[in-house]
Amino acid sequence: MAKVSIDEIMAAIKALPEEEYARLRRWFADMDWEDWDREIEEDSEAGRLDFLIRQDG
Numbered sequence: 001m002a003k004v005s006i007d008e009i010m011a012a013i014k015a016l017p018e019e020e021y022a023r024l025r026r027w028f029a030d031m032d033w034e035d036w037d038r039e040i041e042e043d044s045e046a047g048r049l050d051f052l053i054r055q056d057g
Contacts (some may be wrong), residue, residue, distance in 0.1 A: 013024065044047050 013021065016024065040049075
């Protein structure tokens with residue numbers, strides 16, 4: 001696989017038709033949400049979110 005520079009990727013993104021650019025943005029957003037979900041799950045399993053369910057009372 002040939003190595004592609006960030007500048008080449010950025011130029012290719014700028015050259016995309018609007019529909020393809022929107023598709024790429026959705027793909028990035030989906031990846032971000034998947035990463036977020038994975039982090040939340042890992043934090044929950046490790047007990048780092050337990051403070052959210054504790055009640056002082």
